[in-house]
Amino acid sequence: MEVTATMDNTSITTSVAPTGGVRIPIYLDNTTYNNLQTLRKGYAEIHGYVSVVVCLFGIVANIANIVVLNKKNMRTSTNVILMWLAVADLCTMVEYVPFALRFYIFKDPDLVFPENKSYSWMCYLLFHADFSLTMHSMAIWLTIMLAIFRFLYVFTTKGSIYCSIKHAKIIILTVYISAVLVCIPNYISNFWSRSNKTINNETVMVYTFSQRKEEDPDFETVFRINYWVQSILIKLVPCFLLTVLTILLITALHKAHKRHVHLKSQGMRKDDVEKHNEHFRTTAMLLAVVILFLITELPQGILTLLMIFMDGLQNELYNPLGDILDIVALLNNAINFVLYCTMSQQFRDTFVTTFCRCFTRRSNNTDDTVNSNVSKWAKRHLITANGNSTKTTQLQENGQMV
Numbered sequence: 001m002e003v004t005a006t007m008d009n010t011s012i013t014t015s016v017a018p019t020g021g022v023r024i025p026i027y028l029d030n031t032t033y034n035n036l037q038t039l040r041k042g043y044a045e046i047h048g049y050v051s052v053v054v055c056l057f058g059i060v061a062n063i064a065n066i067v068v069l070n071k072k073n074m075r076t077s078t079n080v081i082l083m084w085l086a087v088a089d090l091c092t093m094v095e096y097v098p099f100a101l102r103f104y105i106f107k108d109p110d111l112v113f114p115e116n117k118s119y120s121w122m123c124y125l126l127f128h129a130d131f132s133l134t135m136h137s138m139a140i141w142l143t144i145m146l147a148i149f150r151f152l153y154v155f156t157t158k159g160s161i162y163c164s165i166k167h168a169k170i171i172i173l174t175v176y177i178s179a180v181l182v183c184i185p186n187y188i189s190n191f192w193s194r195s196n197k198t199i200n201n202e203t204v205m206v207y208t209f210s211q212r213k214e215e216d217p218d219f220e221t222v223f224r225i226n227y228w229v230q231s232i233l234i235k236l237v238p239c240f241l242l243t244v245l246t247i248l249l250i251t252a253l254h255k256a257h258k259r260h261v262h263l264k265s266q267g268m269r270k271d272d273v274e275k276h277n278e279h280f281r282t283t284a285m286l287l288a289v290v291i292l293f294l295i296t297e298l299p300q301g302i303l304t305l306l307m308i309f310m311d312g313l314q315n316e317l318y319n320p321l322g323d324i325l326d327i328v329a330l331l332n333n334a335i336n337f338v339l340y341c342t343m344s345q346q347f348r349d350t351f352v353t354t355f356c357r358c359f360t361r362r363s364n365n366t367d368d369t370v371n372s373n374v375s376k377w378a379k380r381h382l383i384t385a386n387g388n389s390t391k392t393t394q395l396q397e398n399g400q401m402v
Helices: 030-069 077-105 119-155 165-182 184-189 217-265 270-309 313-318 322-343 345-355 357-380
Strands: 190-199 202-211 381-383 389-391
Touching: 030 077, 030 313, 030 322, 030 345, 077 119, 077 165, 077 270, 077 322, 119 165, 119 184, 119 190, 119 202, 119 217, 119 270, 165 184, 165 217, 184 190, 184 217, 217 270, 270 313, 270 322, 322 345, 345 357
Parallel strands: none
Antiparallel strands: 190 202, 381 389
């Protein structure tokens, strides 16, 4: 779940529902608004369990991605970017597990999110808000760079020069550093507040998520910068670029297929056919990665664009869908392993070689045992011309029977 800011003056706005009070919808009819609130409350009961399961799978899958893509035989500029994309996804899911456990599965029934009695967990919530946004920014821009690299490789004659491993590493470092710098206004804006609250006739100290501008009006400018940076550089521009790059990659695939059919009809060599097929599969796999990211980001991009011009839409539409958007993003972080396995023979072979050695060794040991037993049997028996075996009693050094 993202903890996000809006341009209105509400004290707490997150991707979870409002913290209290009855809101009158402005842009939605009452029936739709009430149905969304019912959906939010119903799904919130299982979101913690679903997200933890997805994260555990994603953690294992992304570790496998990192190990396989880091193998020497897998070293390409594309795979280097994919590996660091897996690192960002892995960090996101590792951090999300404690968040889901504390604020969903083991939440305090007397408090509504993001209220919390523990100062330590309040600090963790602030860390979650900043860290998840940073990792998400890294992942989405690495995906964009991945699509750009493939576009250059397919459409330009100097693609292999532009898309070298050295250039890929420079791009990755630039994306990681830029994501941190871009999110600095978010680090500054997010804060916490505390107040006394009566629960079961007992007064307790409650901490909640807040914005520094509410404590100090001087931070209003930082807050607005943060809002527009997130809206433009993390939502709108990435969605636009992913849409354009998706169209370009689909066009590239179509042209490659037509060229392949034409060359094959003219008697293309088997090696050239296989090489072309490998390039086609690689482009298709990367296109699938980009499309999945686009499916995840486009709804949020559209909502962000609408929220710029429609005050209050976040509370009516974006917040009720917050947990659902979260689980879709988590699924996207976890599913790349499945794509690689189903669409890349080299990835599958390297994965089996790397992680299934125990089975391979066991099979080899079995074969060695069988071969050893056969060898011992051969030393004790002589196969005659008619196929019968005669037990030996002595064997000279030159192998002749005595």
